[in-house]
Amino acid sequence: xxxxxxxxxxxxxxxxxxxxxxxxxxxxxxxxxxxxxxxxxxxxxxxxxxxxxxxxxxxxxxxxxxxxxxxxxxxxxxxxxxxxxxxxxxxxxxxxxxxxxxxxxxxxxxxxxxxxxxxxxxxx
Numbered sequence: 001x002x003x004x005x006x007x008x009x010x011x012x013x014x015x016x017x018x019x020x021x022x023x024x025x026x027x028x029x030x031x032x033x034x035x036x037x038x039x040x041x042x043x044x045x046x047x048x049x050x051x052x053x054x055x056x057x058x059x060x061x062x063x064x065x066x067x068x069x070x071x072x073x074x075x076x077x078x079x080x081x082x083x084x085x086x087x088x089x090x091x092x093x094x095x096x097x098x099x100x101x102x103x104x105x106x107x108x109x110x111x112x113x114x115x116x117x118x119x120x121x122x123x124x
Contacts, residue, residue, distance in 0.1 A: 092108050092111070
């Protein structure tokens with residue numbers, strides 16, 4: 001059974017946006033079915049792409065990929081997309097900087113989309 005871990009110093013803030021809660025729910029459920037652990041390396045902390053970046057509002061997370069095999073990375077990416085990509089699509093999942101030292105999976109509320117508590121309660 002896999003575990004969802006956090007890198008030391010990851011800051012989730014004092015409240016979580018509904019989109020962030022949905023992402024964490026999905027991650028926790030998926031990872032529990034894996035034979036490998038997944039580590040969140042960034043939430044509201046870290047340097048990101050400006051003041052409107054969804055990390056700052058608790059609507060985006062980065063996941064460490066370096067200890068994962070190619071098959072594990074592919075499984076995690078596919079499972080996240082299959083679970084979060086509903087119509088209308090409200091989330092974005094991508095492998096950023098493949099094969100680079102800072103490679104990671106980025107999961108966020110899709111830009112230009114509003115994600116409400118009602119969406120969260122309906123697993124939308």
